[in-house]
Amino acid sequence: MFAPHLTRAAAIGLAAVLLTGGLAVPAQAAGATLTVNVAQQFRPVTHVASGGLYGLAENSRPADSTLLPIKVNSLTQPAPGVGQRPNGQPPGGDALLIAPQADRAGAGQYIRMPDIYPDFPYRWVSWNDWLAKVNTMVNARLSATTVSNVLGWELWNEPDYTWNTSAAGSFNDGWTRTFRAVRALDAQTPIVGPSTATYNRSWMQSFLTNARNTSTLPDIICWHELVDPARIAGDLADYRNLEASLGISPRRVSINEYAAPGEVDVPGRIASYVGKLERGGVESAHRAFWYEYGTMNGLVVNNSQPTGTWWLYKWYGDMAGSMVTTTPSTQTGLDGFASYDGTRKIVNVVFGNEAGANTVNLTGIGALGSSVRVTLLSTPSSGRFSAVTAPATVSTTTRTVSGGQLSVSVPNMVATSAYQLVVEPVSGVPAYQQRYEAENASAFRAARLTAASASGGGYVGRIDNSGTPRTDSYLDFVVNVPAARSYTMTIGYANGTGATATQGLAYNGGAWSTVSYPPTAGWGQFGSTVSTPVTLRAGYNVIRLAKGSPFFAGGTGFAELDYIQLT
Known part of the structure; x- marks a missing residue:
């Protein structure tokens, strides 16, 4: 979605905020409360909403240094041979050309097929033209044998607005025909749709009924939340x-465009979006595209400088362990999202969308001890052209925990700003994160599972596939270390095959080595470890453990991964 859509916003009844670029004032009066139940952990941290539509452009825009800290989950990028010219810009963001940079950041991507057309709304030519373009796009992807991070084919975009029924027939019939054309060439890559501009029950019911009856159901259901x-x-x-x-x-559900033009660069408003997307259980969500390519949709200015909203995503990227339940007073005011890292005993809460004096109530924090350090930061709504070098520290205090509960007053909130509340034991936490749970990593063609014996209760299994970039199974861990040197990497694992299994290990796109996993007591039974040295650079690194991957022919046997630990 991009600026020309504004002319059709009224036609489909979108809110006035879309038309004006202005931001509605939260309805909830000052004095609101956000409750954070740290004991109620509901999913692993996977940074589901840290993604973007057309977030990357060719020639490594924006810089890798801006992507790694925000733990980009996934992207929606234009098709190979992109013709789309949003807002008068030249075509850009070709999925195959930006793939190496996305790969360096540990991010997957959906390929948006109708962006092969230059205009928006898309100008239909003919079925012969469209099916020929489908063949060209799919074959280009199949020929890209070093690209393994494609998560799905998005067959069309906003058909409730852009599909030319008079020229192309009904969208349901068009979906069936296009689905079958893609599957005839590529039987393995997931298919994404219908990608409507809004969620509409009757429209979705008609689509799903037809897709069910024609055996063309998408693997990933998608629509946009822009209102x-x-x-x-x-x-x-x-x-x-x-x-x-x-x-x-x-x-699986993806909301691969979220936030209106007047919201997307307002961190307080984004805190509300992310909180609701996390609680809703979506697999991925992408910031909507309204302006320029290669800025992660306004998070980065001058290719490498963070805006105020970038810092919200940096706080999000710092989350590890499990997402925990947040409960707002209402759905229209103060809201946010939170995590708990049980290894380091850190509670991380990000919130906003309210003005005045408000309260964050934390429960279930008894494991942090009777005395905790509470740090409160803020980041402003700077727009997409003003850099913000660092968030502001509002306060740092020591507080007493009573009955596992703590109430934190947040005075003088600005509705457009976002806030971070970090609660940790007063005795301190490790200087840097050392343990990285597998279920927090970027998992490609593998499954996040649970087990009582697993660190943090979760692990990744079914890392089974090798041999093609559409099916290779691997995990990417984005780690942050204080110094350039050799570290010992300990891997928690299970191997129920009865024989030694192997996986490939590479970091920062370097040479491959092999990790061996002797047999253990059984699948899903953890406690065994192996160790290997890794030489890392200071700051962010991406460590890949793979059954199969480009430039790695494939491991032997099978192993499930619990965590990695760097010491």
Whole structure:
């Protein structure tokens, strides 16, 4: 989605905020409360909403140094041979050309196929033209044998607005025809859709019924949330009810465009979006594209300088362990998201979208001890052209925990700003994160699972595939170390095959080595470790453990991964 869409916003009933670029004032009055239940951990930290539509451009824009700290989950990028010219810019962001940089950041990507066309709304030519373009795009991807981070084919974009029914026939029939054309060439890459501009139950019901009846259901269901974050919970719940009523097995859900023009660069508003997307259980969510290529949608200015909103995503990127439940007073005011890293005993809360004096109530923090250090930071709404070198420290205090609970007052909040509340034992935490849970890593063609014996309760299994860049199974760990030197990397694992298994190890795109995993007591039974040296640079590094990967022919046997630890 980009600026020309504004002319059709009124036609589909979007909120006035979309039309004006202005931001509505939160309805909740000052004095709101956000409750954070640290004992109620509901999913691993995977930074689901740290993604972007057209976030990257060719020639490594923005710089890698701006991507690694925000732990980019995934991207939606234009198709190979992109013709799309958003806002008068030349075509850019070709999925295959930006793939090396996305790979360096540990990010997957969806390929948006109709962006082969130059205009928006897309100008339909003919079925012969479209199917020829489908063949060209898919074959270009199949020929790109070093690209392994493609998560799916997005067959069309906003068909409730851009599909030319009079020229191309019904979208449902067009979906079936396009789905089958892609599958005839590529039977393995997931298919994403319908990618509507808004969630509409009757539209979705018609689409799903046809897709079910023609065996063309998308692997990943997608739509856009560009109107109001307060809609997200209801839309997701309604979709799940609809899915079940039609006898369709649960699909993965991506909201691959979120936030209106007047919201996308407002960190307080984004805190509300991310909180609702996390609680809603989506697999991925991408910042909407409104302006320039190669800026992560306004997070970066001058290719390498962070804006105020970037710092919200940096706080998000710092989260590790498990997401924990946040409960706002209402769906329209103060809101946010939070995590708990049980290894370091750090509670990280990010919130905003409210003015005045408000309160964050924390429960279930008894494991941090009776005395804690509470640090409060803020980041402003600077827009997409003003750099913010660092967030502001509002306060640092020592507080007493009573009954595992703590109430923190936050005075003088600005509704457009975002805030970070970090709570940790007063005795201190390790100087840098040493343990990285596998379930927090970027997992490609593998499954996040749970086990009582696993560190943090989670692990990654079914790391089974090798031999093709569409099916290779691997994990990318984005780690941050204080100095350039050799570290001992300890890997927690399970191997129930009864024989030694192997995986490939590479870091920062360097040479491959082999890690061997002797057999253990069984699958999902953890406690065994192996260790190997890794030479890392100061700051951020990407460590890959792979059954198969480009330039690595494939491991032997099978192993499940619990964590890595750097010492």
